Amino acid sequence: MTEPRGPVDSSRVPRFAGPATFARLPRLDEVGHADVAVVGVPFDSGVSYRPGARFGPSAVREASRLLRPYHPGLDISPFAAQQVADGGDVACNPFAIDEAVTTIEEAASGLGADGTRLVTIGGDHTIALPLLRAAARRHGPVALLHFDAHLDTWDTYFGAEYTHGTPFRRAVEEGLLDTEAVSHVGTRGPLYGKSDLDEDKRLGFGIVTSADVMRRGVDEVVDALRQRIGDRPLYVSIDIDVLDPAHAPGTGTPEAGGLTSRELLEILRGLAGANLIGADVVEVAPAYDHAEITAVAASHVAYDLVTLMAARPREGA
Ligand SMILES: N=C(N)NCCCC(=O)O
Numbered sequence: 001m002t003e004p005r006g007p008v009d010s011s012r013v014p015r016f017a018g019p020a021t022f023a024r025l026p027r028l029d030e031v032g033h034a035d036v037a038v039v040g041v042p043f044d045s046g047v048s049y050r051p052g053a054r055f056g057p058s059a060v061r062e063a064s065r066l067l068r069p070y071h072p073g074l075d076i077s078p079f080a081a082q083q084v085a086d087g088g089d090v091a092c093n094p095f096a097i098d099e100a101v102t103t104i105e106e107a108a109s110g111l112g113a114d115g116t117r118l119v120t121i122g123g124d125h126t127i128a129l130p131l132l133r134a135a136a137r138r139h140g141p142v143a144l145l146h147f148d149a150h151l152d153t154w155d156t157y158f159g160a161e162y163t164h165g166t167p168f169r170r171a172v173e174e175g176l177l178d179t180e181a182v183s184h185v186g187t188r189g190p191l192y193g194k195s196d197l198d199e200d201k202r203l204g205f206g207i208v209t210s211a212d213v214m215r216r217g218v219d220e221v222v223d224a225l226r227q228r229i230g231d232r233p234l235y236v237s238i239d240i241d242v243l244d245p246a247h248a249p250g251t252g253t254p255e256a257g258g259l260t261s262r263e264l265l266e267i268l269r270g271l272a273g274a275n276l277i278g279a280d281v282v283e284v285a286p287a288y289d290h291a292e293i294t295a296v297a298a299s300h301v302a303y304d305l306v307t308l309m310a311a312r313p314r315e316g317a
């Protein structure tokens with residue numbers, strides 16, 4: 001096996017020079033095959049409030065220039081342990097949600113066909129549905145860990161089925177999820193009614209609210225989540241609005257009282273060893289950001305997801 005090709009060496013080429021790829025990694029077409037690909041989906045036609053997440057992938061790539069190759073928390077160099085590459089952006093139709101959903105599903109299936117695991121940068125949360133379709137096509141129903149201020153199990157908006165508030169209800173309806181192991185983390189804020197919670201529970205979801213994380217602490221939350229997930233194939237979907245608006249102002253539907261970026265990163269690190277088959281980081285909308293606060297947080301979250309994948313290489317890889 002040839003050595004993985006790593007990022008551009010920032011001691012030779014200043015990290016602020018050259019076009020941005022995620023963490024200054026090679027493009028997928030430069031390496032041919034990757035164990036993990038970071039892929040952008042610049043799609044935000046499914047939002048119910050502020051638009052702009054279509055600019056998320058390029059903002060996260062820009063903010064990822066400062067990432068370094070060794071992860072001390074997990075004691076691993078993720079880009080040396082496996083080939084990680086930037087898979088570019090999925091070009092999807094911004095004027096036709098149904099068509100875009102199909103395009104994303106096909107692109108994710110194609111990229112993952114030879115076992116490449118994807119860390120996808122959104123885009124709004126609509127994109128989780130086609131990404132879960134592609135994951136379930138390969139692995140069968142998957143466990144889901146969903147970090148978000150919102151439930152995203154609502155039914156429709158203005159009659160539309162595919163929106164950023166509805167992907168996980170569709171995913172349950174389509175049998176994409178192992179409903180023994182589906183959890184929201186970081187939920188908070190006003191709902192339309194109590195029935196939102198009843199319906200979410202009926203769909204099978206467990207909830208660790210943002211306040212639970214504060215009261216129970218990271219370690220206890222991690223233990224509970226790990227027990228529920230076991231060794232099932234796991235998909236992790238991270239809506240950056242799970243973070244408090246102080247930690248992530250650049251997003252479309254901000255809610256007060258969220259996690260700190262430290263809490264989120266530590267919960268992720270607590271998942272080391274889990275059977276992580278795919279992940280996304282969505283809802284970064286740079287027009288509302290300041291000093292790249294949100295894009296930096298998202299780039300670190302994506303780096304931790306890539307590192308979790310390196311910490312447990314794919315079987316047979
Ligand atoms: N997935 C995100 N970010 N937001 C969903 C909010 C749906 C609503 O407007 O009620």
Ligand SMILES: [Zn+2]
Nearest residue numbers: 149150239241
């Ligand atoms: Zn959200």
Ligand SMILES: [Zn+2]
Nearest residue numbers: 125148152239
């Ligand atoms: Zn969401």
